[in-house]
Amino acid sequence: MTTYDVLFTIAGAISVASALLAVSTKHLIHSALWLIVSLVALSGCYFVLGAEFVALVQLLVYVGAVVILVLFALMLTRAPIGRSHEHDTPLMQRAAALVVGAATAALLATVLISAFGNDKKRVDGGTTHALATRLFGTWVWPFELLSALLLVALIAALALARLPIGRRDTARGAVK
């Protein structure tokens, strides 16, 4: 066990445990709050792997923006405070989902470990300077395309929010 191993195990265990709570808790708001813990721990994993810029972007964008959006959506759709059972799935469906999820996790981990082996590898995250040179050199066109994508998403979200939708009868096209 190296220091990297220990640090990564701690961050990864926190991330996986809080992700598990995020998908299993009955409190809707707690689910979004556990997602924050999981994503912060994941950005700790990025730090251990030497990708400090990605870790900071993860903190800023995910924890700062995405989870806040999710919390807004929960409140705007009148999520109940406290435990709620009105959206419970049948036990059969949850058991089937558990089997599928566990099988996918086992399959992915097995395939990835057999592809990369379990040797000790040197962690080389590079410097932020090198990353910036690559981002605005080799990858500059995809980067510019992304800014266009963000603009399109902004306008699309605005248009969706302003759609004139009534309840049921008046909006058959939108409900269909």
Place this chain on the structure above:
Amino acid sequence: MIHSALPMIVVGLLFGIGLYGVLARRNAVLVLIGVELMLAAAGLLFVTVGSLTSDAMRAGQVMTIFVITIAAAEIAVALGVILAVFRARGNIDMAQAGERE
């Protein structure tokens, strides 16, 4: 130095948990949380492979930044759709999606 199996196990577990969240939840916002976890697993895989192999172009980290940006755009549009569905139907229950009142 790090054992390369550790990040792979975390990737597998995060993706499996996200898939469970997508399949076992009926509230549309909670389904989105499962999707976010699956995207996070993909990003962790990109960064891991970028850091543990010789990655002169820094493609692993750049791709993760792109995935994070696309996820932010996706969630903005998805929440717009969810709010529109809530205004039209009065609930966001995935089990009733596609049903007429």
